Amino acid sequence: MESIKVFAPATVANVVCGFDILGFAVNEPGDELIMEMTNKPGVNIISIEGDEGKLPLDPAKNTVSATVISLLRYLGKEGIGLNIKLKKMMPMGSGLGSSSASAVAGLFAANELLGKPLSKLELLPFAMEGEALACGHGHADNVAPALFGGFTLIKSYEPLEVISLPVPKLYCALLYPHVDVPTRDARQIIRSKVLLKDAVTQWGNIAGLISALYTQDYDLLGRSMKDVIIEPIRSILIPEFDRMKEMALGNGALGFGISGSGPTVFSLFKSADAAQKSLQEMKQMLAQQGIESNIYLSEINKKGPIVL
Ligand code: HSE
Numbered sequence: 658m659e660s661i662k663v664f665a666p667a668t669v670a671n672v673v674c675g676f677d678i679l680g681f682a683v684n685e686p687g688d689e690l691i692m693e694m695t696n697k698p699g700v701n702i703i704s705i706e707g708d709e710g711k712l713p714l715d716p717a718k719n720t721v722s723a724t725v726i727s728l729l730r731y732l733g734k735e736g737i738g739l740n741i742k743l744k745k746m747m748p749m750g751s752g753l754g755s756s757s758a759s760a761v762a763g764l765f766a767a768n769e770l771l772g773k774p775l776s777k778l779e780l781l782p783f784a785m786e787g788e789a790l791a792c793g794h795g796h797a798d799n800v801a802p803a804l805f806g807g808f809t810l811i812k813s814y815e816p817l818e819v820i821s822l823p824v825p826k827l828y829c830a831l832l833y834p835h836v837d838v839p840t841r842d843a844r845q846i847i848r849s850k851v852l853l854k855d856a857v858t859q860w861g862n863i864a865g866l867i868s869a870l871y872t873q874d875y876d877l878l879g880r881s882m883k884d885v886i887i888e889p890i891r892s893i894l895i896p897e898f899d900r901m902k903e904m905a906l907g908n909g910a911l912g913f914g915i916s917g918s919g920p921t922v923f924s925l926f927k928s929a930d931a932a933q934k935s936l937q938e939m940k941q942m943l944a945q946q947g948i949e950s951n952i953y954l955s956e957i958n959k960k961g962p963i964v965l
Contacts, residue, residue: 686747754799760787882912
């Protein structure tokens with residue numbers, strides 16, 4: 658195989674109560690990437706569409722090429738030539754795991770072209786390196802669901818242990834308000850210490866959420882999507898957060914919260930119609946305040962990256 662076209666999905670990290678340890682993938686949005694083998698050794702970014710010129714084309718600085726270079730080095734295949742064309746089909750710096758989707762697309766494509774020498778689990782540390790390059794911290798709660806699809810639990814970082822969780826039928830409503838909240842800043846405003854009473858509440862909610870996924874208990878899922886540690890601080894950066902939450906829950910959302918580090922917000926629904934209605938209401942309310950937004954409605958993505 659000389660050339661391949663792949664898709665990798667956006668992801669919702671944290672899932673409200675699981676800061677840095679929980680995430681899930683969605684079918685829409687996501688990134689597309691074309692990778693071609695060439696005779697000239699080295700990894701090159703030929704073009705990037707949809708990034709408004711913001712991403713570096715320098716192969717050492719671009720997250721996609723840097724992770725692929727790292728993979729080739731590990732495999733002892735530095736003599737191979739790879740040309741990359743990236744099509745960004747989601748907003749960057751939005752809390753939708755944009756850099757993760759691109760890195761996963763690149764690693765998945767390279768691994769396929771080379772005859773699948775590594776498993777998805779073995780690709781994960783390379784994707785985490787990309788995350789560290791993109792936002793200064795190598796968390797796995799975007800890259801793991803982007804790679805594996807579905808709901809993913811990062812049980813431990815050292816050693817790295819990832820568990821794929823059951824996926825009940827759910828619709829995810831995503832709204833990206835056009836305000837700037839870089840992941841680096843959104844991480845810096847969080848307190849590094851938590852009160853024991855808050856930790857106890859949070860442990861209960863995480864355990865409840867995991868249990869709800871296994872038992873498909875939608876009420877328990879909703880009752881567990883509560884965050885007493887991160888959301889109270891980060892939500893200040895998101896305009897009309899409380900009003901959007903009221904609107905989503907009023908329309909039957911099981912739970913509502915910040916997607917990753919924001920500013921995108923997400924909610925989970927049993928009904929696609931209710932999810933669509935909630936998105937339209939929130940979008941309209943923000944527009945009245947002069948804030949543009951993108952909305953997406955999708956089921957949970959179960960596959961991760963795919964060959965197109
Ligand atoms: N867990 C990370 C954070 C995800 O909340 O900072 C970033 O998308």
